Amino acid sequence: MKISVLTLGVLLLPLGAAAAEADASRFQLERSGDHFVRLDRQTGAMSICQDKDGALVCRMAADERAAYEDELDRLSERVTKLEQGGLIQRALPSDAEVDRSISIMEKMMKSFMGMVKEFQTEENANPLPQKT
Numbered sequence: 001m002k003i004s005v006l007t008l009g010v011l012l013l014p015l016g017a018a019a020a021e022a023d024a025s026r027f028q029l030e031r032s033g034d035h036f037v038r039l040d041r042q043t044g045a046m047s048i049c050q051d052k053d054g055a056l057v058c059r060m061a062a063d064e065r066a067a068y069e070d071e072l073d074r075l076s077e078r079v080t081k082l083e084q085g086g087l088i089q090r091a092l093p094s095d096a097e098v099d100r101s102i103s104i105m106e107k108m109m110k111s112f113m114g115m116v117k118e119f120q121t122e123e124n125a126n127p128l129p130q131k132t
Contacts, residue, residue: 028039029049036049038058049058093101 026041028041030037030039034050036051036056038047038049040046047058049056051057
């Protein structure tokens with residue numbers, strides 16, 4: 001029984017060391033004047049730390065992350081309302097506007113095709129000299 005416990009302990013020891021190393025690299029400290037700024041690399045949270053009587057005391061920094069989260073929530077609500085169809089229905093053109101747009105495009109295409117035909121008849125009437 002002792003051998004199995006010791007074997008299990010020896011096998012799990014490297015895993016514990018790896019977990020401790022991961023936690024050690026989770027935070028980054030940078031000196032800024034008379035205090036430190038601590039960045040949590042996993043969450044992005046920042047704290048301001050000061051040395052008080054040999055101990056590092058940290059407090060949450062004013063963070064734009066909360067404002068960012070609020071903006072995301074606001075935009076998510078707006079997208080939900082748009083997807084429900086309230087504002088999309090008003091943004092779509094009426095049938096009359098669609099018909100008018102199509103007739104304008106038809107006129108443009110007829111005009112363009114007329115210009116192409118004119119160029120083709122001019123080319124046939126005045127062929128370029130052969131240079132070969």
